[in-house]
Amino acid sequence: MKKAVFFSVVLFLFVAPALADPNVVIWVEQVGDTNEVTVNYDMNGVAGEIRAFGLDITVDSGAIVYDACEFEPNYWVYPGSIDINEEGGIDDVGSPIADGNEFPGTQPGLDSNGVTIEMGSLYVGANSPPSSGVLLSIFIDSANDCNVVPAGNAARTGSESPSPGIVFKNWWLWPHVYFRPFRFIAGPQGCACLGDVSSAVASGVPDGKITDDDIVYINSLLVNFGGRKRTIASSDSNFDLCADVSSAVASGVPDGKVTDDDIVYINSRLVNEGGRKRTITCP
Ligand SMILES: [Ca+2]
Numbered sequence: 001m002k003k004a005v006f007f008s009v010v011l012f013l014f015v016a017p018a019l020a021d022p023n024v025v026i027w028v029e030q031v032g033d034t035n036e037v038t039v040n041y042d043m044n045g046v047a048g049e050i051r052a053f054g055l056d057i058t059v060d061s062g063a064i065v066y067d068a069c070e071f072e073p074n075y076w077v078y079p080g081s082i083d084i085n086e087e088g089g090i091d092d093v094g095s096p097i098a099d100g101n102e103f104p105g106t107q108p109g110l111d112s113n114g115v116t117i118e119m120g121s122l123y124v125g126a127n128s129p130p131s132s133g134v135l136l137s138i139f140i141d142s143a144n145d146c147n148v149v150p151a152g153n154a155a156r157t158g159s160e161s162p163s164p165g166i167v168f169k170n171w172w173l174w175p176h177v178y179f180r181p182f183r184f185i186a187g188p189q190g191c192a193c194l195g196d197v198s199s200a201v202a203s204g205v206p207d208g209k210i211t212d213d214d215i216v217y218i219n220s221l222l223v224n225f226g227g228r229k230r231t232i233a234s235s236d237s238n239f240d241l242c243a244d245v246s247s248a249v250a251s252g253v254p255d256g257k258v259t260d261d262d263i264v265y266i267n268s269r270l271v272n273e274g275g276r277k278r279t280i281t282c283p
Pocket residue numbers: 195196197198199200206207208209210211213214
C-alpha cells in the first residue's frame with residue numbers, strides 16, 4: 001500500500017509539470033480564405049491524455065455546417081453509433097457525427113447550425129494519439145461572417161470527467177480545458193474574379209478575364225493519376241482560391257477544393273461562338 005502511494009506521488013511529480021496551466025486547448029481555425037474550418041486539440045505535450053472527445057461545434061448568423069471530414073484516425077472509435085455484434089466484432093464503425101435525434105442536448109447535425117462530435121481512442125503507450133493535431137475539418141456555408149464555437153458536450157462523456165466533453169486518461173490530475181472560438185470570414189477573399197487564375201496556359205497570374213487559358217492552367221494543376229484527375233484540397237500548396245468555382249459540374253458554389261468539376265463548370269460558361277470559346281470579362 002505504501003509502495004502504491006509512493007509511486008502515485010512520484011508519477012504525479014513527473015506528469016503534473018507537463019500538464020501545467022493551460023492543460024488542454026480545443027480551438028477552431030479557418031483554412032486560409034476557404035470555407036473549411038479545422039477543429040484542433042493540444043494536450044500540452046502529453047500524448048494520449050485525452051481518451052475521448054464529446055464536442056459541440058456551433059455556428060451563428062444563419063450559417064450552416066454542411067460537411068465534416070478528415071477525422072483524426074487515432075480517434076476512430078465512434079461510441080454513439082458503433083455497431084458491435086454478439087461475437088465482439090465490429091459490424092459498422094458508425095459515424096463521428098452524433099445523431100441529432102438520439103437524445104436531448106445533441107446538436108441537429110449536418111446541414112444545420114451545429115454538430116455534436118463523438119470520437120474516442122483505444123490506443124495507449126507508444127501508440128497513443130499525438131499530443132496535438134487536427135481532430136477533424138468541418139465546412140461552413142455562410143453568406144455573412146459568423147462565430148464558430150467549440151464546447152464540451154457533458155452528456156456525451158459522463159459525469160466522471162472533470163471537464164464536460166473530454167475524457168482524460170489521468171482524470172485524477174483534473175486538467176483544465178480551454179475552448180477557443182473563431183470568427184469565420186465569409187465569401188471569397190483575395191480572389192477578385194472566380195475562374196480567373198491565369199493570363200496564359202502556364203503563367204498562373206490572373207488577367208481580369210476568364211478564357212480557355214484559365215481552364216488549361218487549372219487542368220495542368222490536376223495531374224493525372226491512373227487516368228483520374230486528383231483533388232487539390234485547400235490545405236495543398238497548389239490550391240488556388242480562384243480556381244474553386246463549383247462543388248459540382250453545375251452548382252457554381254465553391255466547396256474548398258479544386259477538381260475536374262471546377263473545370264467543367266468554367267467550360268460551361270464559355271459558350272462556343274463559331275468554334276471558339278468566348279471571353280468573360282471580370283467585373
Ligand atoms: Ca484569365
